[in-house]
Amino acid sequence: MILLGPSGCGKSTLLRMVAGLEDPTSGDVFIGDRRVNDVEPKLRDIAMVFQSYALYPHMTVAENIEFPLKVRGVAKAERAAAALKAADVLGLTDYMKRKPGQLSGGQRQRVALARAIVRDPAVFLMDEPLSNLDAKLRGDTRAELVDLHRRLDSTFIYVTHDQVEAMTMGSRVAVLNAGQLEQVGTPQDVYDHPASTFVAQFIGTPPMNLLQPGQLGSSDVRVGVRPEHLLIAAAGELEGTVRQVEHLGHEVLLLTESPAGRLTARVAPHADLPIVGETVRFDVAPHHLHRFDAVTGVRVP
Amino acid sequence: MKRRLRDAPAAVLMLGASLTLLGVWTIYPLIRAIQTGHLSCDQTGRKCTEKGWGQYLDVFQSKQFQDALMVSVKLAVMTVPIGLLLGIGLAVLADKHLRGIGFFRTVFSSTVATSVAVASLVWFVLLQPEIGVLSDLFSDWIPALKNPGLLRDPDTALPAVALSSIWASLGFTFIVITAGLQSVPKELYESAYVDGAGSFRRFTNVTLPMLSPSILFISVVLTTRALQTYGEVALLTGGGPEPEKSTTTIPYLIYGRNSIISGNIGLKSAAAVLLFLISLVFALVQFRGFEKRVHYGN
Numbered sequence: 001m002i003l004l005g006p007s008g009c010g011k012s013t014l015l016r017m018v019a020g021l022e023d024p025t026s027g028d029v030f031i032g033d034r035r036v037n038d039v040e041p042k043l044r045d046i047a048m049v050f051q052s053y054a055l056y057p058h059m060t061v062a063e064n065i066e067f068p069l070k071v072r073g074v075a076k077a078e079r080a081a082a083a084l085k086a087a088d089v090l091g092l093t094d095y096m097k098r099k100p101g102q103l104s105g106g107q108r109q110r111v112a113l114a115r116a117i118v119r120d121p122a123v124f125l126m127d128e129p130l131s132n133l134d135a136k137l138r139g140d141t142r143a144e145l146v147d148l149h150r151r152l153d154s155t156f157i158y159v160t161h162d163q164v165e166a167m168t169m170g171s172r173v174a175v176l177n178a179g180q181l182e183q184v185g186t187p188q189d190v191y192d193h194p195a196s197t198f199v200a201q202f203i204g205t206p207p208m209n210l211l212q213p214g215q216l217g218s219s220d221v222r223v224g225v226r227p228e229h230l231l232i233a234a235a236g237e238l239e240g241t242v243r244q245v246e247h248l249g250h251e252v253l254l255l256t257e258s259p260a261g262r263l264t265a266r267v268a269p270h271a272d273l274p275i276v277g278e279t280v281r282f283d284v285a286p287h288h289l290h291r292f293d294a295v296t297g298v299r300v301p
Numbered sequence: 302m303k304r305r306l307r308d309a310p311a312a313v314l315m316l317g318a319s320l321t322l323l324g325v326w327t328i329y330p331l332i333r334a335i336q337t338g339h340l341s342c343d344q345t346g347r348k349c350t351e352k353g354w355g356q357y358l359d360v361f362q363s364k365q366f367q368d369a370l371m372v373s374v375k376l377a378v379m380t381v382p383i384g385l386l387l388g389i390g391l392a393v394l395a396d397k398h399l400r401g402i403g404f405f406r407t408v409f410s411s412t413v414a415t416s417v418a419v420a421s422l423v424w425f426v427l428l429q430p431e432i433g434v435l436s437d438l439f440s441d442w443i444p445a446l447k448n449p450g451l452l453r454d455p456d457t458a459l460p461a462v463a464l465s466s467i468w469a470s471l472g473f474t475f476i477v478i479t480a481g482l483q484s485v486p487k488e489l490y491e492s493a494y495v496d497g498a499g500s501f502r503r504f505t506n507v508t509l510p511m512l513s514p515s516i517l518f519i520s521v522v523l524t525t526r527a528l529q530t531y532g533e534v535a536l537l538t539g540g541g542p543e544p545e546k547s548t549t550t551i552p553y554l555i556y557g558r559n560s561i562i563s564g565n566i567g568l569k570s571a572a573a574v575l576l577f578l579i580s581l582v583f584a585l586v587q588f589r590g591f592e593k594r595v596h597y598g599n
Contacts, residue, residue, distance in 0.1 A: 042497030054488035058596035068496040
């Protein structure tokens with residue numbers, strides 16, 4: 001489960017309530033069938049990976065990984081074996097004697113993960129664990145986390161503001177905005193059937209085009225259309241003046257101005273592309289139109 | 302190499318001010334003290350005879366110096382651990398996010414703004430057997446408070462001096478430890494909490510290791526201060542009570558009005574240089590001893 005939303009939407013707070021680091025002012029938190037509002041974090045069968053990794057700088061990698069077991073009074077030999085196993089899963093066995101200060105960002109991140117999996121918890125809680133890594137490492141680690149999730153076969157709750165992480169990693173995505181749950185669903189479902197204008201514009205790059213009310217339908221709905229569904233057609237219903245042409249190699253983005261508002265179209269890179277200043281007409285298949293209430297922004301059938 | 306030489310004039314210019322201060326007030330007096338330590342002078346300080354390096358050994362082996370060394374070490378043993386424990390305890394208490402905690406932080410750190418002279422005077426009055434508040438309040442439990450008075454009893458005079466000294470240093474310890482506590486990332490505590498560590502384990506496994514650089518620093522500073530205790534002794538006991546001289550520390554032996562060597566600048570210099578060496582040894586021992594257990598983080 002991915003908790004996705006802009007900064008300050010409450011996704012981290014939600015995660016911390018599941019962890020037991022914050023008390024909900026109202027409502028219940030269930031893990032499995034068990035209500036855990038009054039259960040201490042250590043009895044909730046969870047493990048948490050922090051954005052800053054929260055490794056203990058004075059302990060070696062091995063000691064860091066063993067720490068949750070040591071706290072639980074697990075015998076030393078058993079502890080070491082479990083830590084080695086967790087370290088092996090994440091390729092850390094060569095670094096067991098090092099201190100976190102002697103590791104790279106990616107390695108520290110793995111230590112934090114190893115410290116979580118050594119517990120074998122029912123739920124993993126991850127608070128933006130990739131945001132401190134550079135782009136290349138983030139991509140690699142993303143794939144590893146997906147793989148880890150499949151292998152461990154347990155629940156991950158993963159907080160991010162990065163829609164690419166949400167789309168690529170999530171079995172389900174919960175989109176949050178200003179403390180409100182906007183939509184829950186599979187990434188594809190959320191992309192194909194956004195429940196509100198917020199979701200429609202938050203997910204997808206570039207975001208969905210939202211036309212002014214009154215276009216392509218009755219006056220009390222706003223119509224949205226994804227950039228890839230705007231097809232250049234001489235007899236199209238929508239007309240726009242090209243302001244900018246962005247060549248991305250595998251595709252081209254046409255940024256246009258129209259009476260209905262700004263329209264961005266994603267088209268294939270071919271020879272006879274319109275140039276800046278030219279007027280183009282777009283057509284949209286009816287089943288690719290999204291309709292939202294003009295006032296509330298909620299999806300209407 | 303060339304680059305270094307080219308930068309040399311600028312470097313000397315920039316270091317000049319500090320080097321001058323250090324030279325005039327630290328290095329030159331130290332060299333002079335080492336030289337003077339060879340001399341033995343009469344009361345006027347004008348007629349001096351050269352005694353050579355042997356005088357250092359003579360001073361070190363003298364009963365007066367050995368007794369004063371014992372007093373200084375005892376004072377350090379009394380003040381450093383208690384001062385550290387109290388400072389850490391108060392800092393941990395005041396680190397909680399409670400209403401009005403700022404008031405207590407101010408109170409706990411206030412002694413840093415109190416000079417040794419003022420602190421000693423406060424304790425002198427508190428401990429005064431006839432009019433002191435402490436002797437009025439607690440003399441039923443500790444009769445020595447009234448008769449003869451803690452500062453006048455050879456057995457209790459040094460602990461009483463230590464008390465005043467601990468109190469005077471507490472503000473400094475409190476501030477340094479509080480700063481250390483505030484630099485510990487919150488996630489470390491949260492992570493330990495989620496992993497199941499109780500408050501005691503969080504203290505021993507997170508707080509103490511993260512504070513270790515501050516603790517070592519405080520420990521070295523407090524030890525050096527204890528070995529250099531002069532003001533408290535001069536104001537509270539005058540090195541007495543006599544004839545045991547049970548509060549004559551090395552600095553009091555050097556500077557004190559009632560000191561047996563008060564007229565002999567050669568002996569005083571030798572004792573001062575020895576005190577410097579002893580302080581150095583104490584500091585080195587602490588650095589070496591705790592090096593392995595001090596973690597300076599990432």
